[in-house]
Amino acid sequence: MKSVYIRGNASLYGEVTIQGSKNAALPIMAAALLVPGVCVLRNCPRIADVEYMCRILESIGCRIEREKREIRIDAAQLSDSRLPEEYVTRMRSSVMLMGPLLGRLGEVSLSHPGGCVIGDRPIDLHVKALSRMGASCRDDGKGLAAVCSGLRGTSLRLAYPSVGATENVVMAAVLADGVTCLENCAQEPEIGWLCDFLTHCGASIRRQGPGRLLIRGRKSLHPCTYTIPADRIVAGTYLCACLAAGGEVRLKGAPEGENGALEAVAERMGASLRRTQNALWVKRTSPLFSPGRVETGSFPAFPTDLQSPLLVAMAQAEGESSMKETVFNGRFGVVKELNRMGAGIRLDADTAVVPGGRMLTGKRVRASELRGGAALVIAGLCAQGETTVENRFYVDRGYEDICRDLRLLGACVQDG
Numbered sequence: 001m002k003s004v005y006i007r008g009n010a011s012l013y014g015e016v017t018i019q020g021s022k023n024a025a026l027p028i029m030a031a032a033l034l035v036p037g038v039c040v041l042r043n044c045p046r047i048a049d050v051e052y053m054c055r056i057l058e059s060i061g062c063r064i065e066r067e068k069r070e071i072r073i074d075a076a077q078l079s080d081s082r083l084p085e086e087y088v089t090r091m092r093s094s095v096m097l098m099g100p101l102l103g104r105l106g107e108v109s110l111s112h113p114g115g116c117v118i119g120d121r122p123i124d125l126h127v128k129a130l131s132r133m134g135a136s137c138r139d140d141g142k143g144l145a146a147v148c149s150g151l152r153g154t155s156l157r158l159a160y161p162s163v164g165a166t167e168n169v170v171m172a173a174v175l176a177d178g179v180t181c182l183e184n185c186a187q188e189p190e191i192g193w194l195c196d197f198l199t200h201c202g203a204s205i206r207r208q209g210p211g212r213l214l215i216r217g218r219k220s221l222h223p224c225t226y227t228i229p230a231d232r233i234v235a236g237t238y239l240c241a242c243l244a245a246g247g248e249v250r251l252k253g254a255p256e257g258e259n260g261a262l263e264a265v266a267e268r269m270g271a272s273l274r275r276t277q278n279a280l281w282v283k284r285t286s287p288l289f290s291p292g293r294v295e296t297g298s299f300p301a302f303p304t305d306l307q308s309p310l311l312v313a314m315a316q317a318e319g320e321s322s323m324k325e326t327v328f329n330g331r332f333g334v335v336k337e338l339n340r341m342g343a344g345i346r347l348d349a350d351t352a353v354v355p356g357g358r359m360l361t362g363k364r365v366r367a368s369e370l371r372g373g374a375a376l377v378i379a380g381l382c383a384q385g386e387t388t389v390e391n392r393f394y395v396d397r398g399y400e401d402i403c404r405d406l407r408l409l410g411a412c413v414q415d416g
């Protein structure tokens with residue numbers, strides 16, 4: 001198993017270009033199933049989850065051609081609605097293929113999706129919404145099968161603004177018969193990018209205020225060429241790295257207006273941020289102050305995906321702070337390993353209490369999921385001595401090459 005080797009306790013200086021967004025690319029690849037032709041996606045991140053999605057699409061009849069970060073998806077011959085268990089169990093986001101397959105073929109079957117061990121990940125909101133649109137879903141405990149004789153537009157309100165359920169409803173609604181009004185939908189930027197891609201394919205989607213979308217079903221969609229936007233979570237991860245380790249970095253291509261909550265916390269902790277033409281400049285050379293209470297939530301609240309990376313900066317900051325995780329009920333898995341490095345974090349139900357003022361010590365630690373793995377790499381950058389982060393494959397699910405990127409920021413990291 002590959003690991004990341006870090007020699008720590010050094011500030012970061014340099015510039016890195018932010019990769020394409022995993023959480024924009026995956027739903028847009030799924031949405032390409034709705035188009036009976038060739039969609040060309042540019043700036044796709046070269047990560048494991050995009051590879052898994054390509055294999056799933058190929059297994060159901062799509063022709064996929066890849067040239068570096070350009071992926072051509074030809075869904076004209078889409079034929080099979082049974083998703084391969086091998087990949088579905090590895091990747092939670094395969095659940096978002098339900099909407100497009102019901103829209104194109106009127107049926108879909110899949111085993112229960114897998115994914116990171118960050119807490120319960122039911123799909124009840126997806127099933128309830130698709131059922132309201134005319135799908136009949138059957139769950140035999142091992143897997144799920146859904147069929148419909150054409151989806152119909154309707155008015156829906158999500159009980160929780162689930163990103164995946166919002167994406168599934170949008171993709172089911174664009175070819176449905178009639179109009180769908182979706183309320184309390186997720187407002188993460190990736191929803192906007194998915195709607196933008198579908199609009200480029202001829203879909204009719206209107207944002208009708210915060211958390212409200214109006215979608216008029218179309219008879220068919222046409223192919224388009226689309227550039228995947230930069231990854232706000234990768235940009236936020238490297239911002240947290242500079243916050244924790246100190247230094248001055250330039251995040252080229254970092255998306256604007258998508259990390260407001262993190263940027264406000266970073267400035268509270270003593271960082272200076274400045275947006276230049278197509279980059280975010282981050283400087284933290286003064287002492288690091290506690291941000292006080294931070295709470296994750298649906299966009300525009302502080303993103304759950306940056307909770308673990310920020311914990312590392314909080315552990316270095318002067319003064320106690322706390323992180324309340326409200327999105328996933330199992331997303332503090334990384335705390336055990338951070339405490340082995342000396343973070344001293346105390347868990348109290350859904351809240352991590354961080355005493356702060358800790359100098360971390362390099363250790364051999366083990367990643368157990370994507371964003372916790374990235375947080376352990378950041379901890380290695382700050383720690384005295386050498387850190388080895390094992391199970392690097394978790395990190396590779398979302399980061400093209402975290403070692404390459406951090407070396408560009410002057411870090412002493414090796415992969416192996």
Ligand code: EPZ
Nearest residue numbers: 023093120121122123124125126162163164165305327328
């Ligand atoms: C997406 O996951 C992202 N993944 C996650 O990023 C991200 O953490 C999450 O949204 C929240 O922002 C992709 O976009 C591929 P949810 P998703 O449905 O869609 C509950 C990463 O690190 N829920 O918004 O699975 C669920 O249990 C990944 O890149 C139900 O109860 O997230 C959770 O508590 C991790 N029933 C909450 O909603 C449902 O049917 C948020 O889940 C669906 C969700």
